[in-house]
Amino acid sequence: MIKMTLLIARKPGMSVEEFREYWGTTHLKAVASVPESKVSRGYRQQHNTYVVPDHTAAAPFDGIAEAWYDSIEDAMTFINSDGWWNIIKRDDLNFIDITKTQIMLSEERRFD
Structure with missing residues (x-):
């Protein structure tokens, strides 16, 4: 199994709510409109909660x-x-x- 992971930073000047709304609706529809997106076995979005322990740097x-x-x-x-x-x-x-968003293609290895 190959996993594509995108670490996404929102555009400067865009609020968190604007980002979440756009990404979860407009952009999701754009992705779904691409015929080649059907080769994916699944897609998930993870929205940052911005909660982080005091002793750890925030992503x-x-x-x-x-x-x-x-x-x-x-x-x-x-x-x-x-x-x-x-x-x-x-x-x-x-x-x-x-300029801040990153992508990684990885091979998932499970040990459970």
């Missing part, structure tokens, strides 16, 4: 997006698609600080 992200794929080839099919570049990445500019 500099407003959310985490995760999607799962059967193979690295399936993940790359999505990432290299016209829809990724012309719909998703274009819409990212409306609510994401692309």
Whole structure:
């Protein structure tokens, strides 16, 4: 199983509520409109609570997006698609600080 994890920072000047609303509605619809998104086995959004223990540094992200794929080839099919570049990445500019947002493709290993 391949997991795509995006560590997302909101656009400067955008409130937390504006970010959450846009990401959870408008952007979600944009992602779903891309035919290649169907190769994903699942998608989740994790919205930062901004609660952190005193002895730990807070993560500099407003959310985490995760999607799962059967193979690295399936993940790359999505990432290299016209829809990724012309719909998703274009819409990212409306609510994401692309200079701070990061992506990682990883191979999940379970030990339970």
